[in-house]
Amino acid sequence: MKVPVLILLLMMMAPPLWAQLKSVAQIKADIERSGNGPLYVKDILKKKFVIDTIVIRSTQQFYGLPDSLAYHGKVGKVYGPYQGGKTLVQILAKSPTTFNHPGQIFIDTSVFSKRFADSLSDDIIKRIRAGAASFEDMARTYSMGGEAKTNGDLGWVATGYMMPQIEKALARCKKGDMFKIWTANGVHIIRKLDESKQDHGYVLLLRIFL
Template sequence: MKPIIVLLLLLALAPVLFAQRKSVAQIKAELEKATNGPLYVKEVLKKRFVIDTILVRSPQSFFGLPDSLAYHGKVGKVYGPYHNGKTLVQILAKANATFNHPGQIFLDTSVFSKRFADSLSDNIIQRVRSGAASFETMAQTYSMGGEAITKGDLGWVAVGYMMPQIEQELARRKKGDLFKVWTANGVHIIRKLDDPKQDIGSALMLRIFL
C-alpha cells in the first residue's frame, strides 16, 4: 500500500483512535465542557447514546437510580460509570411539576362491604374532626394500604400519579380539609396536609454506552 494512502487512512481513523484512547475521567470532563453533549458523543466519541425523559414521582422516595439522579443530579454534570463501567449519564435539562401532599386512610371494599366501609369511614372522619382520635392513629389502626406504616402520610406525590378522583378533590380543597373519595378499590379518607408546591418533576438524561 502506498505511503500516501496509509497516511490518509490514519487521518480518517484518527478521531476514532483518539476517542478510544480517552479515559472515562477525560470523557466525563470533556462532556461536561461541551456545549452540545449529544453532538460531542456522536461526532467525537463515536459512541451510541439515547436520550430519556425521566419522571420523578416523589422527591422523598425514589424507585431507583434514574429518578434519584433526575431529582438530585446537576444539569450538565456527568455521572457514572454504571452497569459494570459501560454507561455514563449526563443531565441535560430539568423541568418542574406540581406535587400534592395528602394523607390517606384506605378501606378496601374487596375486604369490607361497601355499606360497612361507608359507615366506618364516616365514623373515622367524625372522630378525627371532633378530636376524639388523631388522623395518624386512625391510619395506623384502619388503613389497609402501605401508608399505615407512615401514619397515613403519603408524602409529596406528583400530579398524575394518584387516582384522578382523588386529585380532582385535592384541587378543590384547602389545606387541612378531611374528606372521603370513592374509587373502584374502596373508600379513601383523605386529608390535605399541605398546599400544592412546584418541585423538580422530570429530567432529560443522556445515556452514553462506552
C-alpha cells in the same frame, strides 16, 4: 528538538482512539465542559447514546435508579459509570409540573362490606376532628394500603398520577382539609398535607455507552 515517534503517533490518532486513552473521570469532565453533551459524544467521542425522557411520578417513591437520578441529579452533571462500567448518564434538562402532597387512610371494600367501611371511615374522621386521635395514628391502625408504613403520607405526587376524583377534590381544598372519596376499590380518607407546588416533573437523560 525531535519529537518522539510515540508522541507523533498519538498526535495522529483519530479522536475515538484519544478517547480510549482517557480515564472515565476525564471523559465525564470533558462532557460537562463541552456544554453540549450529545454533540460532544457523537462527534468527539464517537460513542453511541440515547436520550430518554423521565417522568417523575412521586418524589417519595422512585421506580429505580433512572427516576431517582433524574430527580436528584444536577443539570449538566455526568454520573456513573453504571451497568458494570459501560454507561454514563448526563442530566440534560428539567421541566416543572404540579405536585400534590396528600395523606391517605384507605379502607378496602374487597375485605370489608361497604356499609362497614362507610361507618368505620366516618368514625375515623370524627375521632380525628375531635382531637381524640391523630391522622397518623389512624393511618397506621386502619389503612390497608402501603401508606400505613408512612403514617398515611403519600409524599409529593405529580398531577395525573392519582385518581381524578381525588385530584379534583384536592384542588378545591386548602392545607389541612380532610375529606373522603369512594372509588371502585373502597373508601379513601384524604388529608391535604401541603399546598400544591411546582417541582421537577420531566427530565431529559443522556445515556452514553462506553
